[in-house]
Amino acid sequence: MDYAFLKGHGTENDFVLIPDANGKHELTAEQVARLCDRRAGIGADGVIRVVRTDATDDPAAVSARGQARWFMDYRNSDGSLSEMCGNGIRVLGLYLATHADVDPRDPLRVATRAGIKELTFEGDRITVDMGTPEVFAETKVEVGDRSWPATRVSMGNPHAVAFVDDLADAGPLREEPGYDREVFPEGVNVEFVVRRGERHVAMRVHERGSGETRSCGTGACAVMVAASLADSAERGTPYTVDVPGGTLEVVWTPDDRVLLSGPAVLVAEGVTDL
Numbered sequence: 001m002d003y004a005f006l007k008g009h010g011t012e013n014d015f016v017l018i019p020d021a022n023g024k025h026e027l028t029a030e031q032v033a034r035l036c037d038r039r040a041g042i043g044a045d046g047v048i049r050v051v052r053t054d055a056t057d058d059p060a061a062v063s064a065r066g067q068a069r070w071f072m073d074y075r076n077s078d079g080s081l082s083e084m085c086g087n088g089i090r091v092l093g094l095y096l097a098t099h100a101d102v103d104p105r106d107p108l109r110v111a112t113r114a115g116i117k118e119l120t121f122e123g124d125r126i127t128v129d130m131g132t133p134e135v136f137a138e139t140k141v142e143v144g145d146r147s148w149p150a151t152r153v154s155m156g157n158p159h160a161v162a163f164v165d166d167l168a169d170a171g172p173l174r175e176e177p178g179y180d181r182e183v184f185p186e187g188v189n190v191e192f193v194v195r196r197g198e199r200h201v202a203m204r205v206h207e208r209g210s211g212e213t214r215s216c217g218t219g220a221c222a223v224m225v226a227a228s229l230a231d232s233a234e235r236g237t238p239y240t241v242d243v244p245g246g247t248l249e250v251v252w253t254p255d256d257r258v259l260l261s262g263p264a265v266l267v268a269e270g271v272t273d274l
């Protein structure tokens, strides 16, 4: 069956969007993997089904009815579900502001599996209020025979943030880094970070369910939280987070919310039967 799609990215973290206002296109894991296939499919780090909260029975959408009109049904490229995607939700916001009756002069509330998030638009920059981070006891991550202590942060989805001497230390990241499966029974996104200057870091990420990607919005937030704690930085101090695909800005506000800002781009739209 043919259905519409769009392709977009946020700092080169790329997504296939499936507009599904009326909830007619439930996706299987196999379908998501086909769409994300970079040779036989459209190619992406993940798929976002854009569905109205009153048109799906996903519990996160059901509980957001009356507070958010749209739900981000996010899948990693292997078909697995994730709670949250910081770049994806900004691309979804751009799609709604350009293709639906969403006025970008107003804040937009979007339901996710990690709760309702609010987006604000400023030209081609979109900011998402990611809510309050949770920081847990230190853990560790491994690549080959190397291992690093890591800060465990939840941005609604799980992250382990390791400060390294050089981003090349993580190697080609073709395989999933090692981590404590008791701490992360549902897998984890692993970030490798170096300092670039004051309140300025650079990272690489191995995403749960997608492999190494060129950016990760929730990952950038987790990295900023870990760096800010290590720096004992005053809340409200903006951090610049360089990712392979661009640059993101992250602020941890005095009222304990993490704001993620960066570009979002739509590059194509069409019809597929994948």
Ligand SMILES: N[C@@H](CCC[C@H](N)C(=O)O)C(=O)O
Binding pocket: 013, 046, 076, 081, 082, 083, 084, 085, 086, 087, 088, 157, 158, 189, 207, 208, 209, 210, 213, 215, 216, 217, 218, 219
């Ligand atoms: N790229 C995303 C995160 C996508 C989900 C992640 N792989 C997970 O499984 O939690 C972002 O921009 O945050």
